[in-house]
Amino acid sequence: MSAAGATRNKGVASFRTRLFTAIMVIVATLTALGFYLAQRRVTADAEQNLRQTFQTELSSMHKVEELRYAALADRCNALAAKPRIHAAIEDDAIDLLYPSAKDELRDLMEGDEPPPEQAARSLHARFYRFLNNTGAVIKPPNASDVGELDAATEAQLSLPKLPDMQQIGYIQSAGDIHEVITVPIFSTDTGDLVSALVIGFKPLELENRRTGIQSGIWVGGHLHLPALAGSAKTSLNEQITTALANSDSEQNYFRVEVAGAPQLLFHKRLNPGSLFPPAYEICLYPLASWTAQLHRLRWQIGGAGVLLLLGGFVASHFVALNMSAPVKKLALDSEENRAERERAEAALASTAEELERSSRYSADASHQLKSPMTVLRIGLESLLEREGFKPEIYEELSTLLHQTRRLTGVIEDLLLLSRMDAGHVQIASTPVNLSRLVDEWLDDLGALPDSPDVKIEKEFPPGLFVAGEKRYMSLIVQNLLENARKYNRLGGRIRVSALGNGKDVVLKIGNTGPTIPPSENIFERFHHSSTPSAASGHGIGLNLARELARLHGGELRLVYSEDDWTEFEVRFSAANGVNAVA
């Protein structure tokens, strides 16, 4: 018992460990998941915020640009409507073109360039040029009037053909970048595209309200980002050039390292669909604060995870203890249960063995008894047939023969019982006419020599069929009727009634006479009445009848035994389809 106890304690301890481990694993998983999700969320939020900032600033820039375009479109339409401009273009008076446009564009060019913070919002142009009908720049007669440009810069203003709608371009000139807007000029006369006006501005710069944000323009493999210089700019330019070469979308973002600091770089095409080379707005957002936030969050989540782990540790400890107590009890109980069950099983096995042995013994005994009884009976019968004995001898012989027959009956009953106990009795079930069977046995009853003077009442319909084997049915009915006669009194009566309800047939046999005390188990094998009676029985009839009834799926019981009336009831299964009238 002490070894088993140790095993049990070990088992409970290992259960506790497993439970604890499982809880810890769940807590750790949850912490890790929370950490991962939170980090992803922070990253997504930061990127989302920066993207929104970028978009907002770009859209405010676009609003200014739209204003510029609108103003320029008006200017160009007015120019295109000017007879002098038309005359200059159409009548080959190109030298008069710039002077003719001068008045119209004077306000664009007048005055010095405003301070940078106003330049972005102003319409102040740095230069303007006209394009001829092949898209090439028309040389101005006096460059100082239209904004001086070096030859290389001016060459960038030319387009492969005259554009039929506004074009935005970004051109480089000696470390600076110009934003140029090219507006087509249509002849008011013919509607033909005759020229285009190119106006150069200082590019709009994103307002860097948030500290540390750097914006610039990338065009033609060059990065114009005043805040950066040297190798950092060169390496960043390479990264942007590669990214743009591999990207189809007009805007995107990626992470870069600028001088060792992580930054988020947004880029957006500034002139989609333009005849000018593609130019991109570049915005660098430092990720330092975001990284710090992420670090903080990482600590917070880590701390929370540790707390959670500790809490989990304590909780799981308690839970494991609480849970292991009933488990311990359960383990104990189950041990007791097992011992009990083992005992019961052993008892059952021995009982079964005994039972088998006894039934086998009974069968053997019956067989051994049957043969000498037959010899005895035949001998007595042949003696009775002889002549020359005294009448007293004949009477004696007759009594002996009667007793021998009884003994044979008892032996046969015993044999049947033992066969039933051994499970060797098979029933060949057929419809049996119970009504006729009862009638036949009642007739025999009346014909018996020692029958007392009893009155017989019959209350059953003819043709009641039950399912079963006829000889066993017959045995049951015989047993009950003989008992009813045997234990009757002088001048008594026997009532036999039967009733079918479609499923069952119930046969009731009652008789007058001494009653059976409730304490007596009359169905017990070899039972003998405690009350002395004239009637004789060998004590196995009722037991056999009941066993047979049960074998047929029915039942035999004593339903009444009081006030000079004893009644037995047998229930049989009705024969299917035969009892048309129940």
Next chain:
Amino acid sequence: MRRLGLLSLNAIFSFIPASLLTGATVEGRVELPKSRSAPVQAKRYEIVTKAGVLSTQPPLAVVYLDGNFPRPASLPMKEVRQKDLTFIPALLPIEVGTRVQFPNLDDTYHNIFSYSPTKRFDLGRYRPEERPIPSVVFDTAGLVTLRCDIHEHMRGLILVLNTPYFVMTDTTGRFRLDKLPPGHYTLKAWIDSRTTRQKPVELKDGQTLHVDLP
């Protein structure tokens, strides 16, 4: 040499009494471009631009005898009026050296100018009552596009020719040039700012030559 010869010929002709010799005549028909609209009976026509080409609508042609003719000492003043915001006539052929005045017959300002290489001028803004009437001498042969700086749709043409012998066809393209000097010349027909047809002709005094310019 040739120039001298011609001069001497001219000198000879000048002694021949005009009553005896009335000069050569050329008549015929110029095949005009198909008019986009139905022929109009009215005398009015206008200048239209199509793909950068200026022409009259309905189509008319100026037929002239090209050659080296002596410049007359003085030429009569010609006139292009501005009436109802149009130039009248819309196409005016003149000989080199002719002064053309531009009277304003509208109740509004006009500002006639030309950026044509043949003759650049700008008359500035002027009102109908402005005197003297603004005028320009056209001293180079070629085509001059007249525009108004105030009324952008206004177009007029002055065809400055090196010859005194020119005439405008009617709307069917028929023309007749008479009192022409005999000799070998080129007969030309100006149809629009980009199209001029020509044929060599030999003119004899007193003869009428029939020339079609298809």
